[in-house]
Amino acid sequence: MKRSLKSLFALFLVFCLGLGAACAQEPQPKTEVTQVPSESATKAAAETAAPVDSQKTDADKPADLRPVTVILDYVINTNHSGLFAALDKGYYADEGLDVQIVEPQEGVSLQILATGKADFATSYQEDLTYALTQDEPLPLKAIATIIQNNTSGFASHKEKNITKPADFAGKTYAGWGSAAEKAIIQAAVKQAGEDPDSVTFVTAMDTSYASLEGDIDLMWFFEGWDMIAAKMEGLDLNYIPCRDIDERLNYYTPILVTRNDLIDQDPDLVKAFMRATGKGYAFASDPENVEEMVQILLKYSPELDLELLTQSQSFLAGEYGKGADRWGLMKDEVWTGYADFMEENGLISKVLSPEDYFTNAFIPEK
16 A cells, blocks of 8 residues: 555555455555466566565575565565564574575565465455455465455544544545445445535545545554654545445455365375464564564665654554454454345345355464
8 A cells, every 4th residue: 555655554554445446454556366377477576576575595594494485465564474484583483494585576465475476475365365265266265364454444544523424525635546445435425415426536546644634534554554654744534444334344454364275185284374374463462572573574674764654553553362362363244244235235246154264274373
């Protein structure tokens, strides 16, 4: 999600609405995933993906570690904290894994994963739902949710007095132009008894936060990134969470995904990866570790803003496992609920069984 240079998380979390925009629980730009890119396009994206500097040379790494590639949905941010904690603190190495984390040049992490060029990926429930219900489904499955609740929603400048979905009517929304994005906004307006066609949609991925003071009335913000960044710029905003509009919009974003063949043929690898990743998110969830976690992220992505990272990490530390017995657990009703919403609004043609979307079999014990 990229509304400004300070909004890396925004572009990255652009609600992934099948467009690489996404309610990623705090960041993304994504590209529409209702269709799989051509083989040549996917290959090119995989070949140009940027591996994150692990800060170690090959000579520093034990020779017996198994290479594993994780492809991110977008640039490094606090959604990925547990992955980098596991990498930096040696949790992956302890499990016999030499993990390389890759930033893609395009929002096609699921397509690259499906080709076998990666073993795991971060993505979003909406993107995986598209990928699994298209004419040629991708052979993938979710194995954990990184955050339990959708922490994205709609932001507006306080002076415009937009405090409920009915107030969206007649307003201008700037976003990434995805079908799911438009469907959610129009559904919210319709449920409020107003005319959904009265909303003007503008595709403007580079729109700055400050544009909310001008002709733009609404933007899709992520509470743990965009809201923080906008306040750092001095903006006074109203915020309406997606989950307050329709409970089915409290879906999982972001998530961890792997290939079906790894689940079937090498479950021990998936278990080892998830044990280490679970330890990483346990570390990232501890408020006492915020400062150290921020330094770890800066080590792998020095261009990130220290203050924004610190505030975002403080926020997400309380969100990764909030309301769940164990980090990563997913519920049937969350997957089928959002799929029902997508089908109801013409975004997909069918709703699958819960076991087709995800499995909790690899969630580590406490």
